Amino acid sequence: MLFIVEIPHRLPPRAWVAESKPDFITKVEATCPHDLETFDQAAEYLRDDLHSCVILTIDEAREYEFGGHWAFAAQFALDDLLERWAD
Numbered sequence: 262m263l264f265i266v267e268i269p270h271r272l273p274p275r276a277w278v279a280e281s282k283p284d285f286i287t288k289v290e291a292t293c294p295h296d297l298e299t300f301d302q303a304a305e306y307l308r309d310d311l312h313s314c315v316i317l318t319i320d321e322a323r324e325y326e327f328g329g330h331w332a333f334a335a336q337f338a339l340d341d342l343l344e345r346w347a348d
Contacts, residue, residue: 262281262346267307274335278346286302
């Protein structure tokens with residue numbers, strides 16, 4: 262499972278999950294006018310118009326601490342997602 266936190270330039274952060282790398286590619290590709298064949302292509306496309314974007318495994322997400330732009334809101338979004346998805 263992948264935990265994704267998108268931090269736009271002006272809007273609050275948004276967190277979502279993907280079951281796997283192929284699921285991540287499918288979800289990103291649904292918003293993209295291009296065919297994305299690899300995880301790296303999908304991640305690059307997603308990050309292109311954001312202030313930042315982190316893609317974490319469950320273990321990484323449990324220990325990750327945001328800093329900087331929108332740090333509190335990003336941490337809250339990730340923690341909320343972890344509560345709903347992590348055992």
